Amino acid sequence: MIRRTLFLNNSRCVCLFLSLVLSLLSLSSVTGLDNGLGLVPPMGWNSWNAFHCNIDESKIKSAAEIMISSLQQHGYKYLNLDDCWMSPNRTTTSGGEYQEDPNRFPSGMASLASYLHSNDLKFGLYTSAGTKTCQGLPGSLGYEQIDARTFASWGVDYLKYDNCYNTPKIPGIDRYTTMRNALNATGRPIFYSLCQWGGDNSWEWASGVGNMYRTTGDISPTWNSIRNNFWQSYRHINRAGKGQWLDPDMLEVGNGNLTFEESRSHFALWCFVKAPLLLGMDLLTLTEESRTIITNTNLIGINQDPAIPPATCFAQQCSKDDDWSVFVTSSSSSTFYVLIVNWKNLILELEVLIGQYFGINPMPNEVVQITNLYTNQIVGKYDFDAFKRIPIPTLQPHDSLAYQMKLVPKEEEEEGRVATL
Ligand code: GAL
Numbered sequence: 095m096i097r098r099t100l101f102l103n104n105s106r107c108v109c110l111f112l113s114l115v116l117s118l119l120s121l122s123s124v125t126g127l128d129n130g131l132g133l134v135p136p137m138g139w140n141s142w143n144a145f146h147c148n149i150d151e152s153k154i155k156s157a158a159e160i161m162i163s164s165l166q167q168h169g170y171k172y173l174n175l176d177d178c179w180m181s182p183n184r185t186t187t188s189g190g191e192y193q194e195d196p197n198r199f200p201s202g203m204a205s206l207a208s209y210l211h212s213n214d215l216k217f218g219l220y221t222s223a224g225t226k227t228c229q230g231l232p233g234s235l236g237y238e239q240i241d242a243r244t245f246a247s248w249g250v251d252y253l254k255y256d257n258c259y260n261t262p263k264i265p266g267i268d269r270y271t272t273m274r275n276a277l278n279a280t281g282r283p284i285f286y287s288l289c290q291w292g293g294d295n296s297w298e299w300a301s302g303v304g305n306m307y308r309t310t311g312d313i314s315p316t317w318n319s320i321r322n323n324f325w326q327s328y329r330h331i332n333r334a335g336k337g338q339w340l341d342p343d344m345l346e347v348g349n350g351n352l353t354f355e356e357s358r359s360h361f362a363l364w365c366f367v368k369a370p371l372l373l374g375m376d377l378l379t380l381t382e383e384s385r386t387i388i389t390n391t392n393l394i395g396i397n398q399d400p401a402i403p404p405a406t407c408f409a410q411q412c413s414k415d416d417d418w419s420v421f422v423t424s425s426s427s428s429t430f431y432v433l434i435v436n437w438k439n440l441i442l443e444l445e446v447l448i449g450q451y452f453g454i455n456p457m458p459n460e461v462v463q464i465t466n467l468y469t470n471q472i473v474g475k476y477d478f479d480a481f482k483r484i485p486i487p488t489l490q491p492h493d494s495l496a497y498q499m500k501l502v503p504k505e506e507e508e509e510g511r512v513a514t515l
Contacts, residue, residue: 129278131285132305132337134398135370136252138172138218139165140344143315143374147178147229150198154206160377162213168389169398170373172252172285173210174218177229179203184232191244192221192232207249218252218285219245223269224259233259235269242276245284252285253277255304257293266294270303287341287370297330301338306370313343315350317492320360321437325414327369334368334404341370348375348384355493358387358468359435362496365393366405366421366433392467393496401425405433418442418489428501430454431467436489443488449481454499456481461504467496477504 139157141149158173181193194202207217221241222233234241234255245253255273257266270288277284288304290296291311300307309327313319327342334340345364347357364371373388396402405423412419417440421433436442449462456462461475464484476484487495 127274127286127302127305127337129283129286129305129337131283132339134336134400135339135368136172136285136287136306137169137371137394137398138174138216138252139170139373139377140174140176140218140254142176142220143313143344143346143349144376149175149178151201151206155209157377158210158213158215160380161215164385165373165377165389166213166215168391169394170371171214172216172218172372174220174252174254174372176220176254177227177256178231179219180221180227180231182231184237189240190237191240192237203248203250211249216251217249218254219248219250220254220256222256222258223266223273223290224257225261226259228256228258234273235260235264238272238276239279242273242280242284245277246280246282250282250284252287254287254289257290266290266296267299267303270300274303289341292326297333297340301333305337306339306341308341308343310342313346315346315352317352317356317439320346320356320363321414324363324367328367328407331367331404331406336400339368339370342367344370344372344374345388346374347387348373348380353492354383354387355490357384359492359494361387361390362393362433362467362494363421363435365390365397366423366431366496368397368402368404371397390468392465392470392498396423396431399425402431405431418444430499432497432499433494434486434489434496435494436492439491441488441490444486446486447482448484448486449476449478454481454501456501456504459504460501463498463500463502465498465500467498473497475502475504 139161141154145153154175161170161173179194179199181195183193184190185193210217221227224233224235226233255270274286277286286304288296288300288307290308292309296307297309309330310323313323323342327340330340345361346352347361375384402423402425405421408420408422417438418434418436422430424430454462456478461477462481463475464473466473489495
């Protein structure tokens, strides 16, 4: 068990309040690629984390059926094929177009797209801004216009554009801009996701090029990887916004040996900083536990509400080596969302009074209503005195707590009380 005592003074509280108000004001000024897409982070499922190259029509159809029956209603709409959907050979008779792998996808991409569209899902494909994809299949470098036209003719709605086999070495900004222009020229709105692993200082140029850009290397289903990717991406949080989302990579909930606590913290972190919610598990073996995590409407609501800016880390605990962190965002000057994460593999008992932390100062006729976003239960309503005395609860290894804190009018019968969350 680790114990930490943190003393905060009033000026820091005021700072928090001001910085939240400022980030709300700045929401309207953050603009990215203007193709009408990516107004909120994308939600969907991608084949890579669960299957890698081992994909085929029947697996993808099974995943689609589960999306249609139980995930679409929560906002998951993109079904994205990652590497290995394509044939090793482009056509020789016409312009050298892509062809689907005839063994894995005998019915072809246009047919898959039309099946997905008829069920109100959207269709995503992958390729690379190099001569080959990362699995050694044909890439799009030099074929951008032809491939963009092929994708549009198949009904593609989303392109993940990787960074392997960049030979000869051409700067990322040039390769990714060429494909952006080719996609735009098709006239079909295609969400454009840059997968250049944070290379070439992409945060300096990628926002006008793609709707979203990778800020990290590949994620894997371990807490270390989740934590590393999160912090690496978080360095650029001030650049995240409409049409220019940061991508710390896809979700690993349901993969590897992640614990329940790790999985829910992973999902909550991605929701709070408005990262893409791209599921990566085998949907056929989705457990009830994972389903509960990925369908949490409170957290998805934070991720998808255009009025809520990406959460920012508060006070001193904001680096990869810290034991714990607090992230805060808000939808108005009276509604705050708070995520407290225990990064360590130890039970964490903090001597921190949460109410002194946030600079939320209820008026005499108001109380702070606190809702646990994991359980969707109102924990209590507290007047200022009671609010100031609430301690942060004990946190299990790698676990987290997510709350909404909302100022509401005080009702006659409500008296403040010393409370726990
Ligand atoms: C990596 C990429 C992964 C996956 C893989 C496919 O470069 O980061 O997300 O797409 O290639 O080969």
